[in-house]
Amino acid sequence: MATASKPVFQTLLVAHDFSLSSHRALGHAVDVASRTGATLHLMYVDRTAEGVLFEGGKAPSDDELQDRFEERCRTSLDPYDLSPTDGRVTCHAVRGVSPAPLLVEKAEEIEADLIVTGTEGRRGAQRLIVGSVAEEVLRTAPCPVLTVRQRKTDGASDSTGEASGSDVEQIVAPVDFSDLTEIALGHVTQLAPLYDVPVKLMHVVENPALPSVYEVKSSKVQARAAEQQAEEELRSLGEPLAEKGVSVSYVVHRGETTRTVVEATGHRNTLTVMGTKGLSGLRRVMLGSVTEAVIRESNGPILAVRSSAQVDKSPQANE
Known part of the structure; x- marks a missing residue:
């Protein structure tokens, strides 16, 4: 059984x-x-x-x-x-x-x-x-x-006249390592086999805003260390997906979070899965208002998961 x-x-x-x-x-x-x-x-x-x-x-x-x-x-x-x-x-x-x-x-x-x-x-x-x-x-x-979202290339007619089903070619999951990460990735784990597409886990290390009196070299060293640590964490999060046979890649960007996420997830054939809030203070890196910005600007479908939207992981017996 x-x-x-x-x-x-x-x-x-x-x-x-x-x-x-x-x-x-x-x-x-x-x-x-x-x-x-x-x-x-x-x-x-x-x-x-x-x-x-x-x-x-x-x-x-x-x-x-x-x-x-x-x-x-x-x-x-x-x-x-x-x-x-x-x-x-x-x-x-x-x-x-x-x-x-x-x-x-x-x-x-x-x-x-x-x-x-x-x-x-x-x-x-x-x-x-x-x-x-x-x-x-x-x-x-x-x-x-x-x-x-309605694309700028869409015509003016209200009726498509033909089926316009999914053309998803990849799933991208922006990760900020908050509590919502596990919830969002739970959905990715179930959706990736359904679509049979590769998954990309991404994280953005924001450029540190340091006063000019600090050495530039110091900020660059800190950023590189953060990138390395983030990639290690991403690979750890991606292990359950890889174990299911899903092709997983990992990308760490450095820059301004909202713009970087929109650029990475805005393609028509990309299904983006992300939470709707993130961490606060200096550790607030990815989610929350970023999600709404992605929804307003991306051409692909966006699956937004709130903290209350848990994935049911309970197994059921099938004959």
Whole structure:
């Protein structure tokens, strides 16, 4: 009798407002579901009389709103050979003033393991779910959040017309050696075999800001020592991944943390996995506000893990 860890993601909640970024997010969500067997919950929050599900300025009833959302979802899911009537797909259309709390409330209600959302959506009255709402969700979500940003190269149409699934070619995990590191790497350990891609663990040693009266040589020596120690720690953290047969590389950069992380993780084909807060004082190196900067600027998907989002490591018996 073999044992296997419980899949890290079993229930996905997808914020869907039919914008380009939410279409990209849906593609990644469907891809994750196909790899893990997870169920999909698509959610639309309407807060204006000018939303995409209104016709002629007339507000539909709650039942009509739900029916129209399901019909639009049918079009969105059709390229993936999925439908709102499939047993693994559920659609939720709700009304409310603040989308983020409603999204978080729904995630708690269905015990979601992952929230998937775009990071740029409609503007003005039609801006329904994505954008800064995604950052608010990230700060309060009971589970990890996968964000997907609309790229500058995306067209102007609201409908992709074709499946836009995952094209992940590598996983990058920025590490700051805080308590969140173990939690984030727990997700990396489970995701890397699913995608069958190499993993890069990276750390940034910030340039010391020393007064000019100090010798430059001294600061350089300290930085080199810090880099060597960081690489040793990275290799230690990567051992469990390597033991699973995952190709792991280690990179230590020196520079300004936010800019360096964005440059290293901003590629379209890179899935970035990182925590949402780091250490404080002189040892605060990587996470926290850096995560939000990466989410705003990176072209690839970002899996952000809060301290409360633990990985279930309990084994389950499989016949």
